[in-house]
Amino acid sequence: MHRKPVRAAAIAVAALSLLALSACSASGDSSSGGKVTSIKFVAAEYSPKTAPYWDKIAKDFKAKTGITVDVQTIAWNDIHQQVSTMVQTNQLPDVLNLDSFAQYAADELLYPASEVESSSLAADFPKNLADSGSVGGKNYGIPFVGSDSVLFYNTDLFTQAGIAEPPKTIDELASDAEKISKLPGKVGFALSLSPEAPHIDYSTFMFNMGGEYMKNGKWTINSDANVKALGFLKQLTDSGATEVNPGNTGRVEGSWQLFESGTAGMVIGQTGLADRLKTSNIQYKTAAFPSSPGVTPTGLAVADYLMAFKKPGNQDAVKQFLSFAFAEKNYATFAANEGLLPVTSSSQKALASDPTLGPYIPGLETAKFAPVGEANWDKVLGEMKNSLGLAVSGTDPKKVLDQIQAVATSK
Amino acid sequence: MTTEKQTSAIAGRPVPPAGRRRRPASPQRMRPLALLIWIGPSVLLIVGIVVYPLFETVRASFQDFALTGAVKGWAGFDNFEKVLTDPDLPRVLANTGIWVVAGVAVTTLLALPLAQLLNKDFWGGRILRIALIVPWAASIVMTAIGFRWILNYYYGVLNPFLMSLHIIQKPVDWLGDERTIGWVMIATAVFISLPFTAFAILSGLKGIPDDVNEAAQIDGATRWKTYRYITFPLLRGPLMVTVLLNSIWIFNSFPIIYVLNKSNPGYQNDTTITFMYKIAFLTDRDIGAGAAMAVLNVLIVGVCVALYVRRARLD
Numbered sequence: 001m002h003r004k005p006v007r008a009a010a011i012a013v014a015a016l017s018l019l020a021l022s023a024c025s026a027s028g029d030s031s032s033g034g035k036v037t038s039i040k041f042v043a044a045e046y047s048p049k050t051a052p053y054w055d056k057i058a059k060d061f062k063a064k065t066g067i068t069v070d071v072q073t074i075a076w077n078d079i080h081q082q083v084s085t086m087v088q089t090n091q092l093p094d095v096l097n098l099d100s101f102a103q104y105a106a107d108e109l110l111y112p113a114s115e116v117e118s119s120s121l122a123a124d125f126p127k128n129l130a131d132s133g134s135v136g137g138k139n140y141g142i143p144f145v146g147s148d149s150v151l152f153y154n155t156d157l158f159t160q161a162g163i164a165e166p167p168k169t170i171d172e173l174a175s176d177a178e179k180i181s182k183l184p185g186k187v188g189f190a191l192s193l194s195p196e197a198p199h200i201d202y203s204t205f206m207f208n209m210g211g212e213y214m215k216n217g218k219w220t221i222n223s224d225a226n227v228k229a230l231g232f233l234k235q236l237t238d239s240g241a242t243e244v245n246p247g248n249t250g251r252v253e254g255s256w257q258l259f260e261s262g263t264a265g266m267v268i269g270q271t272g273l274a275d276r277l278k279t280s281n282i283q284y285k286t287a288a289f290p291s292s293p294g295v296t297p298t299g300l301a302v303a304d305y306l307m308a309f310k311k312p313g314n315q316d317a318v319k320q321f322l323s324f325a326f327a328e329k330n331y332a333t334f335a336a337n338e339g340l341l342p343v344t345s346s347s348q349k350a351l352a353s354d355p356t357l358g359p360y361i362p363g364l365e366t367a368k369f370a371p372v373g374e375a376n377w378d379k380v381l382g383e384m385k386n387s388l389g390l391a392v393s394g395t396d397p398k399k400v401l402d403q404i405q406a407v408a409t410s411k
Numbered sequence: 412m413t414t415e416k417q418t419s420a421i422a423g424r425p426v427p428p429a430g431r432r433r434r435p436a437s438p439q440r441m442r443p444l445a446l447l448i449w450i451g452p453s454v455l456l457i458v459g460i461v462v463y464p465l466f467e468t469v470r471a472s473f474q475d476f477a478l479t480g481a482v483k484g485w486a487g488f489d490n491f492e493k494v495l496t497d498p499d500l501p502r503v504l505a506n507t508g509i510w511v512v513a514g515v516a517v518t519t520l521l522a523l524p525l526a527q528l529l530n531k532d533f534w535g536g537r538i539l540r541i542a543l544i545v546p547w548a549a550s551i552v553m554t555a556i557g558f559r560w561i562l563n564y565y566y567g568v569l570n571p572f573l574m575s576l577h578i579i580q581k582p583v584d585w586l587g588d589e590r591t592i593g594w595v596m597i598a599t600a601v602f603i604s605l606p607f608t609a610f611a612i613l614s615g616l617k618g619i620p621d622d623v624n625e626a627a628q629i630d631g632a633t634r635w636k637t638y639r640y641i642t643f644p645l646l647r648g649p650l651m652v653t654v655l656l657n658s659i660w661i662f663n664s665f666p667i668i669y670v671l672n673k674s675n676p677g678y679q680n681d682t683t684i685t686f687m688y689k690i691a692f693l694t695d696r697d698i699g700a701g702a703a704m705a706v707l708n709v710l711i712v713g714v715c716v717a718l719y720v721r722r723a724r725l726d
Contacts, residue, residue, distance in 0.1 A: 087479045088480040107478075109479065194673075194676065195674065195676055247675070247676050248674040248675045248676070250674055261566075378478050379695065383694055383695075385676075385693065386676055386693060389675070389677070393587075393589075393676070
């Protein structure tokens, strides 16, 4: 007899708490018209130096312009997930620093770069870098830092194996790797195809063997040249020229570690690896990556971008903040701090003679980008991460690439 | 009593006749508001941490999400169709079955003698008991990362150890080889769930009065017979509970598989839980499909638990 009101009350409580919860999530976004006096900047954490750097920039920026920058630095492992939650709950940042931008541009969340960068900044990007940030012919991603892959080789192991020069062709790379693998306990070429970042090693081989991700605006992931490149990696693995299972070897904890410990003769690396090797006693040199006959040697260029989200009244503040972030004094510190390459022509010139970064800067100019400006790039990348490694552990390379192509071309 | 009058007034009920006031207040006779004050906090808690997230998950499973995480609209059953027609799903379901059954079975089989051992007083028994708690108390991710290093092909300590004992002739790629990774993960799950199970059974053993065993021995039962026909049946309660809790725990155990298997490509070693994570955040980056898989996971575990509870008559 008393049960009914209890149940009704319980339902009412449930409904109220639901309302309260949804109110919580909705109340975060309450900016009104007019110009904003504070912006939210979500930054990827490259190293322990990242957060203090941005905090200082925010302080200096506030002193200069009076605009508050609310900096949120997020570790690489979590940032994609967290940003996706921000989008879901409509708590967008004003400026975001990330390795992908195309999906946000496709959802029309971003300002075109031209609306938030000053004309001098826009003119300061080399063409390949500026173009890498474009979605459907319009730039949205503003390159922020970059890297390009080169061949690192252990000179001691090369001498021990009786090899005088770094390989010039892909075939030489294979035979050199086999020679080094014959040394007891050594690995010729440390190849990383685990889900951590298999596209870096694969793309480097694929580009240098004449393959492409896209041709004339169409995905060509399972083209003959690409299948040949992935087949070559399988062969390299089967012949014992690599470590035992490249399909489950990552980079930071995997192939780089094998090189750092003196186990591996060759590895694909960027400035990040050079930075790591400073504290080891490995004798090594770097060289342009070898290529197939008739293919111009190239590296895989990877850039991280800044992007500006459309929010009422934030355009001017964002524009000022971007100019400030790219101001030479600030920007060069960031690149040097993180061991990553600067992407503006002016700072590339300024850092050209830097002993650590300088040698890698010319390579970035000729390096090729993966199609990061495609709206579904993240999906293609996800599929590559989960399946490229299968090609060296029993699955037919053609089948692996067919599957990725299918994901790329599905709606 | 004035309070009683007030509550009745608030609930819009006629004030009860004076004669009823004298009766002792049984739970059935409590006034609605008083009841609400008692159950309110737990109702709020359940709504906040169980009902609402579940509601959101179910809702997400019927929505279409952009890569950015933005909702594009309703998807009907598309997400469920996508997950259920995934060519990797049969393998993932089979993995899940093996993972749960083997994990629970091995844990229980090892925990029974272990509890028997812990039930005896011997020198160092206390230290053993404390040491056993460690794998349970330690963070699962930490334990899994520890195993990752122990089992590393190039730098791990297990390969050199087994080779020095001549158990294996050359190093084994424990985490990369299809033939070993599954068992390695099950062994890790057992390692982590063993302490809890052993202690639960131990508490069951402590609850068995000595005179029962004595009576059996006087009747001429051997030790094994005493265990088989007296002790073991009396452990039914704790065993039923540990099997249930371990099944749920191992089914939902994300960190072990995620950490140990994260460098392997494909879905060959995934269970429905890591599969759900991968399609939501790694490969398909499809939150809707991930939510659909989450709903299926809840259904799988819910149906299994309901069947088990009915059969085991735990309710």
